Amino acid sequence: MAVKAMKASEVARRVVEKKDLFILDVRNEDAYADWKIESDSFQYMNVPYFELLDGVEEIMEDIPKDKELLVVCAKEGSSQMVAEMLADEGMEVSYLEGGMKTWSEHLEPVKVGDLPNGELYQFVRLGKGCLSYMAVSNGEAAIIDATRMTDVFINFAKAKGVEIKHVFDTHLHADHISGGREIAEKTGAVYWLPPKDAEEVVFEYAPLTDGEQVRIGDTAIDINALYSPGHTIGSTSFVIDNRFLLSGDILFIDSIGRPDLAGKADDWVGDLRETLYSRYRELSENLIVLPAHFMIMEEVNDDGSVQEKLGTLFDKNHGLNIEDENKFRALVTENLPPQPNSHQEIRQTNMGKITPDIDKKQEMEIGPNRCAVKA
Amino acid sequence: MNADKVLDAKGMACPMPIVKTKKAMNDIESGQVLEIHATDQGAKADLAAWSKSGGHELVDQSEDDGVLKFWIKKK
Numbered sequence: 506m507a508v509k510a511m512k513a514s515e516v517a518r519r520v521v522e523k524k525d526l527f528i529l530d531v532r533n534e535d536a537y538a539d540w541k542i543e544s545d546s547f548q549y550m551n552v553p554y555f556e557l558l559d560g561v562e563e564i565m566e567d568i569p570k571d572k573e574l575l576v577v578c579a580k581e582g583s584s585q586m587v588a589e590m591l592a593d594e595g596m597e598v599s600y601l602e603g604g605m606k607t608w609s610e611h612l613e614p615v616k617v618g619d620l621p622n623g624e625l626y627q628f629v630r631l632g633k634g635c636l637s638y639m640a641v642s643n644g645e646a647a648i649i650d651a652t653r654m655t656d657v658f659i660n661f662a663k664a665k666g667v668e669i670k671h672v673f674d675t676h677l678h679a680d681h682i683s684g685g686r687e688i689a690e691k692t693g694a695v696y697w698l699p700p701k702d703a704e705e706v707v708f709e710y711a712p713l714t715d716g717e718q719v720r721i722g723d724t725a726i727d728i729n730a731l732y733s734p735g736h737t738i739g740s741t742s743f744v745i746d747n748r749f750l751l752s753g754d755i756l757f758i759d760s761i762g763r764p765d766l767a768g769k770a771d772d773w774v775g776d777l778r779e780t781l782y783s784r785y786r787e788l789s790e791n792l793i794v795l796p797a798h799f800m801i802m803e804e805v806n807d808d809g810s811v812q813e814k815l816g817t818l819f820d821k822n823h824g825l826n827i828e829d830e831n832k833f834r835a836l837v838t839e840n841l842p843p844q845p846n847s848h849q850e851i852r853q854t855n856m857g858k859i860t861p862d863i864d865k866k867q868e869m870e871i872g873p874n875r876c877a878v879k880a
Numbered sequence: 881m882n883a884d885k886v887l888d889a890k891g892m893a894c895p896m897p898i899v900k901t902k903k904a905m906n907d908i909e910s911g912q913v914l915e916i917h918a919t920d921q922g923a924k925a926d927l928a929a930w931s932k933s934g935g936h937e938l939v940d941q942s943e944d945d946g947v948l949k950f951w952i953k954k955k
Contacts, residue, residue, distance in 0.1 A: 533925050533929040535925060535929070536925060553926075553929060553930075553933070554894075554895050554898070555895070555898045555902070555929070555930040555933070556933060557924060558895075558898070558899060558902055561918065578894070578895075579894060579922050580893065580894055581923065582893050582894045582895055582896070583894050583895040586895055703894055864921075868921055
């Protein structure tokens with residue numbers, strides 16, 4: 506039986522549509538425990554490929570015959586080998602094209618709302634939990650928290666027939682490499698960064714300050730910068746068209762930002778609390794919160810988007826409901842999850858201090874984002 | 881470190897470094913050491929895990945100018 510290659514986009518569709526899929530992940534156990542393709546509707550089995558070099562007979566009976574079967578590995582080679590062995594045993598089987606490396610890079614654009622003469626899109630990076638945004642209005646576009654897959658954004662804008670005018674990062678990212686600077690260089694757009702996060706960057710940028718207002722389209726939408734420190738000292742949120750709150754890594758759907766990724770947990774706890782418990786409280790509860798990450802599949806809605814009303818988060822997000830300041834301090838500074846892979850090198854890359862090649866960049870971004878703490 | 885056999889797996893992508901290592905291990909005796917050269921970064925974690933699961937000992941490893949070297953003592 507012939508082995509088929511399944512594209513990351515096909516896997517993404519199965520995740521969003523909650524379809525069945527049996528994943529045989531043949532990476533080593535540590536890699537699998539650290540990070541895998543997450544879906545509530547999938548079933549999983551992890552057997553490292555090097556345990557299967559002599560044959561797949563031993564695992565045959567553990568693989569259900571009534572489910573679609575996908576073999577997954579880091580880059581593709583091993584999964585293809587194992588898939589071929591399974592096919593020789595008469596199984597109908599696919600392998601993930603490009604492996605987890607490609608899965609990590611896959612972006613799925615989802616429309617989250619209409620804007621005057623335009624739309625707001627969320628780019629969901631299912632494999633890593635990163636969320637980027639493109640606001641389109643009257644032939645112009647702004648991009649927020651772009652990932653390094655810059656072609657996706659540039660081609661999307663081309664297909665929409667809009668010109669990218671502004672590119673923003675809510676903060677200096679520590680979990681993934683920003684595509685902001687590259688998009689700005691390729692399109693002539695302005696690249697905005699919060700100056701307090703950008704003190705060490707080695708390139709030109711436009712400094713984002715509290716209350717700064719950027720307009721897209723002739724008469725259309727306003728993007729208001731709201732200084733909201735805590736995850737990093739420069740962290741800035743944006744309110745688009747008075748309806749959408751792009752909260753960066755400050756507030757997520759089911760968790761809140763962690764203050765330690767730039768090494769300053771104790772210093773920034775107060776800022777984080779001030780932002781979440783005071784500054785955000787002053788905003789309209791009807792704002793739709795659009796964060797820069799999600800951590801678990803429960804945060805992804807049925808339409809594949811990640812969004813929730815601010816008022817709902819004030820009710821349901823535990824990180825917004827810790828009365829006691831000391832308890833809050835303990836939550837965000839003690840027993841934190843491990844820091845994202847290569848977070849120091851990723852910060853250096855985003856500052857322009859080092860310029861790794863594409864293989865190295867992919868290597869640095871392997872694994873989940875781990876930007877949140879959950880109460 | 882003195883090796884009894886050297887395997888050049890440079891330029892090979894996963895799973896070939898492990899496939900070749902497994903074959904090369906068949907050619908040496910218990911207690912002898914196989915030295916492997918590879919450039920696939922994934923080999924680091926995989927060779928360590930493979931050695932462990934097979935009961936072999938990963939005696940040493942190094943990285944020099946993009947070339948990974950491993951010394952594995954056969955069970």
